[in-house]
Amino acid sequence: MPVDAYILPVPGASTCVIAWGDRRRRPGETRGAGTSSAASSVGAVSSTGGDDTLSVYAPGPLSEGELSEVAGRYIAALGSTLFRSGSGGAIKVWWWVIGIVVLALLVLQSSSGGLPAVWITAAAAFTALPLRGSSAADGPSGGARSVARRQARRVQHLTTVTGGDAREQERLTAIWRVAQRQRGSELALLRAMEAHCAESRWQVAAAFYRDRISQRFPAAEGGPLRRLKAMPGVASLLRLVSHLPGSKTPPAYATLEMRSW
């Protein structure tokens, strides 16, 4: 499955966004048409007609070392997803089930003692649940995991090339133009670029800028609803809901800090 990576502008530098969870195939696009020197040097064995290609779109020429970095980060992202899906999940599920049963039993039993007794026993049983650390709700959704599994099977044949799709390159050029035109604070710049990507229906780039804003400027993302969503318990619950079949999930991507252009 072909994968695209884009070097996007961020204030003072650039970031490579590897859209590995993008399951859509755009009709009529040409794959594997990148710079051959890059392909031969970074790719390993390959060539299966562009299907095992990681195409990196950049505002200028990339060195072999940078392509190697991008490929490495992509492989690491796939590995991370595979590891998450198999790290003691069954034990955690049983822990949750037994813990909640015990919590319910204790609350029922202590209800005769009044609210203070219910509160204190519920607090004890609740804190015995596996709340801390990674949970089954962390990480990408089930759909993204199955994509990762599929891609991981063929990753040793991966070839990394500089992107050759004219439409993608045009989209990238446009965002860099927006970044150059924009003046003002870092937040204003990020917001302008998020808006531009959302307008042009570039989901992965819009998601990247949105996430970047919420990481760099958590206060600017104000509003009680957003703050509520950011609370650890609520965030876990929302992530769990997002894993349900049919729910709309943001595209999975990996990032890598790059040089300024």
Add this chain to the structure above:
Amino acid sequence: MIAVRVYALPLRQGAALCIPISGLDDLRRTASLLAVHPAPLRLDILVSGEAASKSLGALNEQAEALLRHAAVVALTPDSDHTPLPGPAGRWLTTLVFWGLLMLLEAGQSAVFIVSGLWLAFGVRWARGRLSARIAAERSRLAGAVAWALPPAETRAAPHAGLSALRQVLATKVSVSDSVYWDLAEACPRAGLGEFAGFYTALANGERPAGVWAWLAEASPAPGAEAAAPDASAAHLASVDTVNETGAPEPSGVHAMDEADNSEPRQALFAEGLPIASEKPAQD
């Protein structure tokens, strides 16, 4: 082939082979993939453009040794400091006592017996099982990396960011330790922000944190002049690891737990590194 990378950072004289913290994370994640889909490794030594034209020579062996060491560091249980889920420390002890008291006071109440057993023994048991499972997974990952090492291929790949750092060095008329401030400043713009701390430590005359090895050409190791090894040849002078706080650990060899003696991890060590004996003395 799956590529893993080591950076050859330019120094006043010589270079430092370095694997940053994010590189260790990537190595751990790559091991997860190797455990599922075994594949040969290719070691990419990222160098400045000028250095790429030179023969890799002794660099090969040293980069491989550094990679092996980094794999041990990355795959040691608890190396990523992810806390186990559930209660821990004093609160866990409190819950255990609570459970024991419940059992003592349970009388004929089945609910208190079940809840008491869960709090007194069940939670600790679940934590233990989870911890054992994670350790077993790490061991499996270490086995996958041990299988893939040494790399089937090693090559030098020119890196634009490293070339930019090399240019910073080249523009200085008189090169002293102060040039490391300039390099630290140039790192973020070169896309190598993680190495800013490395150069800052050198500028301060301190030993940088991270997994790195000094590759001398004709000068003593930075920050270790007092105990400089044979400087006439390329030399693996120092491999440091980092602890949780990012500060260098006192010993060059990463400490391992007793529970860390699994076969695959020993296999990683088997062809070991000439680290401890060659480490320059610390001030």
